[in-house]
Amino acid sequence: MKKITLLGATGSIGLQTLDIIRQHPEQFELYALAFGKNIDKAIPIIKEFNPNKIVVLDNETKRKLENFVNHNYILAGNEGMIEVCVDPTTDIVINAVMGSVGLEATLQAIKEKKQIAIANKETLVTAGHLVMGEAKRNNVTLLPVDSEHSAIFQCLNGENREEVSKIILTASGGSFRDKTREELANVTVEDALNHPNWSMGAKITVDSATMMNKGLEVIEAHWLFDIPYEQIEVILHKESVIHSMVEFRDNSVIAQLGSPDMRVPIQYALTHPKRLELSQSKKLDLVEIGQLHFSKMDMERFSCLGMAYYAGKEGGTMPTVLNAANEVAVDLFLKGRISFLEIESMIDKAINSHITIKSPDLETILEIDQQTRKQVTSYIN
Ligand SMILES: NC(=O)C1=CN([C@@H]2O[C@H](COP(=O)(O)OP(=O)(O)OC[C@H]3O[C@@H](n4cnc5c(N)ncnc54)[C@H](OP(=O)(O)O)[C@@H]3O)[C@@H](O)[C@H]2O)C=CC1
Numbered sequence: 102m103k104k105i106t107l108l109g110a111t112g113s114i115g116l117q118t119l120d121i122i123r124q125h126p127e128q129f130e131l132y133a134l135a136f137g138k139n140i141d142k143a144i145p146i147i148k149e150f151n152p153n154k155i156v157v158l159d160n161e162t163k164r165k166l167e168n169f170v171n172h173n174y175i176l177a178g179n180e181g182m183i184e185v186c187v188d189p190t191t192d193i194v195i196n197a198v199m200g201s202v203g204l205e206a207t208l209q210a211i212k213e214k215k216q217i218a219i220a221n222k223e224t225l226v227t228a229g230h231l232v233m234g235e236a237k238r239n240n241v242t243l244l245p246v247d248s249e250h251s252a253i254f255q256c257l258n259g260e261n262r263e264e265v266s267k268i269i270l271t272a273s274g275g276s277f278r279d280k281t282r283e284e285l286a287n288v289t290v291e292d293a294l295n296h297p298n299w300s301m302g303a304k305i306t307v308d309s310a311t312m313m314n315k316g317l318e319v320i321e322a323h324w325l326f327d328i329p330y331e332q333i334e335v336i337l338h339k340e341s342v343i344h345s346m347v348e349f350r351d352n353s354v355i356a357q358l359g360s361p362d363m364r365v366p367i368q369y370a371l372t373h374p375k376r377l378e379l380s381q382s383k384k385l386d387l388v389e390i391g392q393l394h395f396s397k398m399d400m401e402r403f404s405c406l407g408m409a410y411y412a413g414k415e416g417g418t419m420p421t422v423l424n425a426a427n428e429v430a431v432d433l434f435l436k437g438r439i440s441f442l443e444i445e446s447m448i449d450k451a452i453n454s455h456i457t458i459k460s461p462d463l464e465t466i467l468e469i470d471q472q473t474r475k476q477v478t479s480y481i482n
C-alpha cells in the first residue's frame with residue numbers, strides 16, 4: 102500500500118489523482134493533502150478520503166475549514182506543506198500545486214528520499230539545478246506526470262541515454278492555434294480557457310494558449326532528462342495523440358500515444374515500473390481519428406516559446422524571472438487587468454531587465470522570485 106501526500110488536491114491534477122486512488126484502494130491511500138483556499142472543493146474530498154493530515158494556504162482558511170470538518174491535524178502555509186512532505190509515513194509526494202509555491206516542500210521531500218511524482222513544471226523551471234542536484238545526491242528519481250515528459254520517460258525505458266539524438270515535444274497550439282497575431286489583440290479570458298483537447302486548471306490553459314506551457318516544458322525536459330536545449334525540438338500536433346517522441350542516433354524514433362487523459366500519466370507515475378487497469382479511459386482508436394497533423398513551430402507567432410529557450414539557455418536566475426513574470430502576468434490576465442498580448446510583453450520586459458546571477462542558491466532564487474513578482478505587478482500600477 103503506497104501512502105500518498107498530494108499537494109494541490111483540489112486542482113485538475115489533484116482531482117484526477119484522487120480518481121486513481123479511488124479506483125485502486127488496495128494499492129493507494131491518501132495520507133495527507135494540501136490545497137489553497139478552496140474549502141468547498143476540499144470538504145467532500147476530506148469526508149471521502151479521511152486523510153491523516155491537511156494543509157491549507159493560511160490560518161484564515163484553517164479557521165474556516167474547522168467550521169465544517171472535525172479534524173485535529175490541520176496545518177497552514179509552507180511549513181505545513183513541508184511537514185506533510187517529510188512525514189515518515191508518506192511514501193510518495195505528488196506535487197500538483199499551481200506555480201512554484203511547492204519548491205521548498207519538494208526539495209525537503211527529496212532530502213528525505215521520498216518518491217516524487219512531479220506534475221508541477223514551475224518547480225523545475227525556477228530551480229531545476231537545485232531540484233535535480235538534490236535528487237542525484239539522494240538517489241531519487243523524479244517520476245514525471247506532465248503528459249509529454251511521461252511520454253519521453255516511457256520512450257526512454259531500457260534505452261541508453263547516450264544514444265538519444267533529440268527529444269521532440271508535441272504542442273497542441275492551445276486555444277488560439279488558428280488565430281493570427283492580429284486576431285489575438287482582442288481575445289477574452291473565456292476564449293483563452295477553451296482548450297481544444299485538455300480540461301486543465303486556468304493558469305496552464307492560458308500558458309498553453311501563449312505557448313509558454315511548451316516553453317516551460319522545454320526547460321522541464323532539459324532538467325528531467327539531462328539533455329541540452331539544442332536537442333529539444335517542439336512541433337505542432339493539434340490532436341494531442343502523440344504525447345512526445347525521442348529520436349535516437351540511428352534515426353529510429355519512439356513515440357508514446359494515447360487519448361488525451363491525464364489519468365494515464367498520473368497513474369503511471371504511481372505504479373512505475375508496473376501498469377494497472379484504468380477504467381473509463383478512452384482507448385486510442387487511430388482508425389476513428391483517421392489523420393494526425395504536424396507542422397513546424399512558428400517562433401514569431403508564439404514568442405513565449407522563444408523567450409523560454411532564451412531563459413533556459415541563459416540559465417542561472419533567468420528561468421526564475423521567466424517563471425515568476427509569467428505567473429504574475431497570467432494572473433493579471435485572468436483577473437481581467439491586462440490583455441492577452443500584454444502577458445508576453447510583460448515577461449519580455451522582465452527578462453530583458455534582469456542581470457543573470459549564475460548558480461543561484463535557494464535563498465537567491467526565492468529573493469529573485471519575489472523581486473520579479475513585485476516588479477511585474479508594478480508595470481500596471
Ligand atoms: N491540469 C493538467 O492537466 C496538467 C497540469 N500540469 C501542471 O500541474 C500543476 C497543477 O495544475 P492544475 O491541476 O491544472 O492546477 P489547478 O489550478 O487546477 O490546481 C492547483 C492546485 O494547487 C492549489 N494551490 C494553489 N496555490 C496554492 C498554495 N499557495 N498553497 C497550496 N496549494 C495551492 C490549488 O488549491 P485551491 O483549489 O484551493 O486554489 C489547487 O489544489 C501545474 O504546475 C500545471 O502546470 C501539468 C500537466 C497537465
Ligand SMILES: CC(=O)[C@@H](O)[C@H](O)COP(=O)(O)O
Pocket residue numbers: 247248249271272273274275299305308309310314315363
Ligand atoms: C496535458 C498536458 O500535459 C498539458 O501540459 C498539455 O500539454 C497542454 O497542451 P499544449 O500545451 O500542448 O496545448
Ligand SMILES: [Mn+2]
Pocket residue numbers: 247248249318
Ligand atoms: Mn504537458
